[in-house]
Amino acid sequence: MSSETKILTTDGIPLEVSLKKAERKNKIKAFALVAPLLLFLVITYIFPIGEMFTRSIDDKMITNMLPKTFKEMENWNGKELPSEEVFSSFYYDYKALVEKQEHGKLGQRLNKEKNGFNSTTKRLFRSIKRKKIDENASIKEQMMKVHKNWGNVEYWQAIKRTAPPYTLAKYLKGMDMYYAPDGSIVQVDEDRRIHRILWLRTLEIAFFVTLFCFLMGYPIAHLLATLPMKYSNLLMICVLLPFWTSLLVRTASWMILLQQQGVVNDFFVMIGLVADDNRPEMMYNKVGTYVAMTQILLPFMVLPLYSVMKTISPSLMRAGKSLGGTPFVAFWKVYFPLTIPGIGAGCLLVFILAIGYYITPALVGGASGTLISNQIAFHMKQTLDWSFASAMGLMLLTGVLVIYWIYNKLVGVDNIKLG
Amino acid sequence: MSKNPEFVKFDKVDKSYDGKVLVVKDLQLDIAEGEFITMLGPSGSGKTTCLMMLAGFETPTNGEILLDGNIISNIPPHKRGIGMVFQNYALFPHMTVYENLAFPLRVRKVEKDEIDKKVDKALSMVSLNGFESRMPAQLSGGQQQRVAVARALVFDPAVVLMDEPLGALDKNLRESMQYEIKHIHESIGVTVVYVTHDQSEALTMSNRIAVFNDGKVQQLSNPAELYEKPVNSFVAEFIGENNTFNGEVSDIDKDKCKVKLVNAEILANPISVKSKGEKTTVSLRPERALINPKDKMDNMFTGKIEEVIYHGDHTRVRLDLLGSSEFILKVPNSTSNLELKVKEDINIGWNSVDARALDPK
Numbered sequence: 001m002s003s004e005t006k007i008l009t010t011d012g013i014p015l016e017v018s019l020k021k022a023e024r025k026n027k028i029k030a031f032a033l034v035a036p037l038l039l040f041l042v043i044t045y046i047f048p049i050g051e052m053f054t055r056s057i058d059d060k061m062i063t064n065m066l067p068k069t070f071k072e073m074e075n076w077n078g079k080e081l082p083s084e085e086v087f088s089s090f091y092y093d094y095k096a097l098v099e100k101q102e103h104g105k106l107g108q109r110l111n112k113e114k115n116g117f118n119s120t121t122k123r124l125f126r127s128i129k130r131k132k133i134d135e136n137a138s139i140k141e142q143m144m145k146v147h148k149n150w151g152n153v154e155y156w157q158a159i160k161r162t163a164p165p166y167t168l169a170k171y172l173k174g175m176d177m178y179y180a181p182d183g184s185i186v187q188v189d190e191d192r193r194i195h196r197i198l199w200l201r202t203l204e205i206a207f208f209v210t211l212f213c214f215l216m217g218y219p220i221a222h223l224l225a226t227l228p229m230k231y232s233n234l235l236m237i238c239v240l241l242p243f244w245t246s247l248l249v250r251t252a253s254w255m256i257l258l259q260q261q262g263v264v265n266d267f268f269v270m271i272g273l274v275a276d277d278n279r280p281e282m283m284y285n286k287v288g289t290y291v292a293m294t295q296i297l298l299p300f301m302v303l304p305l306y307s308v309m310k311t312i313s314p315s316l317m318r319a320g321k322s323l324g325g326t327p328f329v330a331f332w333k334v335y336f337p338l339t340i341p342g343i344g345a346g347c348l349l350v351f352i353l354a355i356g357y358y359i360t361p362a363l364v365g366g367a368s369g370t371l372i373s374n375q376i377a378f379h380m381k382q383t384l385d386w387s388f389a390s391a392m393g394l395m396l397l398t399g400v401l402v403i404y405w406i407y408n409k410l411v412g413v414d415n416i417k418l419g
Numbered sequence: 420m421s422k423n424p425e426f427v428k429f430d431k432v433d434k435s436y437d438g439k440v441l442v443v444k445d446l447q448l449d450i451a452e453g454e455f456i457t458m459l460g461p462s463g464s465g466k467t468t469c470l471m472m473l474a475g476f477e478t479p480t481n482g483e484i485l486l487d488g489n490i491i492s493n494i495p496p497h498k499r500g501i502g503m504v505f506q507n508y509a510l511f512p513h514m515t516v517y518e519n520l521a522f523p524l525r526v527r528k529v530e531k532d533e534i535d536k537k538v539d540k541a542l543s544m545v546s547l548n549g550f551e552s553r554m555p556a557q558l559s560g561g562q563q564q565r566v567a568v569a570r571a572l573v574f575d576p577a578v579v580l581m582d583e584p585l586g587a588l589d590k591n592l593r594e595s596m597q598y599e600i601k602h603i604h605e606s607i608g609v610t611v612v613y614v615t616h617d618q619s620e621a622l623t624m625s626n627r628i629a630v631f632n633d634g635k636v637q638q639l640s641n642p643a644e645l646y647e648k649p650v651n652s653f654v655a656e657f658i659g660e661n662n663t664f665n666g667e668v669s670d671i672d673k674d675k676c677k678v679k680l681v682n683a684e685i686l687a688n689p690i691s692v693k694s695k696g697e698k699t700t701v702s703l704r705p706e707r708a709l710i711n712p713k714d715k716m717d718n719m720f721t722g723k724i725e726e727v728i729y730h731g732d733h734t735r736v737r738l739d740l741l742g743s744s745e746f747i748l749k750v751p752n753s754t755s756n757l758e759l760k761v762k763e764d765i766n767i768g769w770n771s772v773d774a775r776a777l778d779p780k
Binding site: 319322330 | 509526527571
């Protein structure tokens with residue numbers, strides 16, 4: 001009983017109500033402050049991603065072109081040649097398209113599904129133009145006379161496959177797979193699997209760039225956190241200086257350094273490491289991508305590590321040593337575990353940035369050093385296959401989310417410290 | 420087993436960080452085995468530097484530190500076998516209490532059963548049994564402190580260093596921890612070197628106290644002697660409360676001297692003055708001056724009460740006496756307490772033995 005009695009304020013209003021009333025104004029104010037950002041995010045982030053998603057699975061074109069056909073096809077078992085009704089509704093759908101002059105698009109689209117469709121539909125188009133089809137007789141038989149393919153059940157199966165308004169074909173293509181005529185998923189021939197190589201290479205480069213950044217960033221961050229103020233400030237500027245320089249300029253300067261007649265190669269020749277006529281290629285391959293990306297992403301590793309290390313009291317290492325641990329034991333058992341939140345944050349940041357990196361691999365990567373993002377850009381700009389680009393973009397996004405999820409399971413996102 | 424009176428020895432140790440200023444000057448200090456010695460001094464007096472040199476985190480610029488007869492200046496900290504309690508406890512935040520205590524044993528490759536036994540013993544010593552699986556962040560300040568003490572003792576070090584370990588605790592807890600640490604020391608007989616700037620802490624806990632100032636040990640003696648018989652005006656000023664008179668020696672014999680003040684002359688005990696005409700600062704503990712003394716005392720003066728401050732167990736009275744308005748009296752609180760009123764005149768007396776004529780300030 002007593003636990004249910006409500007606490008009242010001195011005015012007799014229940015305390016909860018009174019508290020809500022008092023807090024309401026603050027809540028409205030807080031919401032008003034974040035509202036512009038929320039709106040901005042919806043417009044620039046959530047909406048485009050939704051748009052990307054619909055574009056990547058959209059396959060409504062044929063669905064809208066052949067409404068009657070697909071309605072009739074619902075009663076078709078899909079194994080034998082369809083009935084007269086299916087033939088005639090296809091004929092009327094197609095006739096309507098001819099009148100709107102959209103029949104060409106249908107032919108092209110169906111040809112992607114089954115080779116030979118383009119000529120098959122063109123024959124039908126000519127017959128309709130010359131008014132050779134008698135609409136009072138059996139349309140099924142007349143169509144089969146126009147082109148023998150109309151009597152082949154595989155062609156009707158191909159039409160049926162285009163019936164759903166949505167398709168995952170673009171996603172399958174991104175994984176080097178496609179729908180076979182019977183609707184099953186098959187892999188493309190081994191020598192044509194370009195996307196899978198790109199995905200693996202992207203993961204590999206992102207992994208190693210993260211590793212290199214970690215190996216180089218950890219000592220720098222430690223030095224930054226432990227040096228006296230006047231030196232650590234200078235070092236911090238050295239870390240941040242590249243950060244303030246344009247990405248493009250930095251990548252271009254790597255090109256100057258790494259090319260075959262470049263500074264690094266000149267130096268190698270000068271100290272006699274390599275022969276002048278045998279200069280190694282350090283650019284337009286993976287080496288260039290590794291070097292340039294590691295340098296560019298290094299600050300993203302150093303800063304989270306630094307912010308974590310700054311909070312670790314130097315007396316902890318001293319305690320470790322005074323209790324009998326060698327400097328290495330004190331580091332490994334005491335210092336290192338305490339920096340794991342920073343390592344997690346830095347690695348996650350660098351890895352996620354690296355996995356979607358574009359400019360640097362595009363400029364210094366060459367053929368063997370480009371990543372999946374370059375492929376996305378290629379389809380955006382060259383082939384204009386936006387739905388495929390969207391599909392791959394979303395696959396990349398999903399990949400990042402999966403990594404984030406795995407990371408959360410392993411380390412726990414609550415342990416991340418960015419600053 | 421006889422105790423080594425020079426268990427820890429600082430032999431002519433100098434320390435400078437920048438090559439310009441000596442933080443520790445010609446330090447000569449012997450610490451006996453099993454002793455509880457406190458390094459007391461204001462901040463920047465070099466006491467923590469001495470501790471760090473003993474722990475091995477700083478190297479002496481000159482001179483040697485010996486532990487049980489062996490020079491340890493070149494031995495790295497982890498091989499010295501010296502336990503240390505840090506100012507902010509320095510418990511490993513990612514380890515449980517058990518793991519914290521087991522750390523020094525594990526790095527020494529002690530057997531698991533032995534570790535369990537020792538950790539258990541150390542925890543019971545600081546009455547924290549049952550806290551093994553807690554993380555340091557789940558403990559209160561006092562509990563963390565006790566874990567830190569237990570961790571510094573768990574591997575049976577010969578010497579334990581404590582660097583202002585109670586600085587972060589509140590007053591009541593600090594006092595109870597003082598007794599606790601003192602009792603632990605008494606029961607296991609380890610040598611403790613304790614650094615603090617809190618004089619009452621030093622007086623409560625130590626066998627001997629080394630008062631540091633300006634990189635030098637000003638006085639090294641037991642608490643009673645330090646308080647009763649400070650050898651110079653810094654020590655007199657730093658330990659306890661102190662009334663001072665600045666003057667000039669006008670007459671001196673074996674155990675008494677006359678000190679001429681601006682407008683009076685007092686009798687004092689010559690400690691660091693040798694001859695007539697020397698400048699001196701006379702130091703007198705507030706509780707050694709009595710109001711309306713019944714017995715004859717060789718210094719008897721009349722002062723005017725300027726301020727009366729009630730402190731509960733005693734009352735502080737500020738007097739205008741012999742040209743100084745900073746003369747403090749401590750009157751114990753009792754039922755027969757005197758009616759002390761501001762602006763009233765009052766008779767004050769003290770013995771010349773208690774008025775120590777020290778070096779001039």
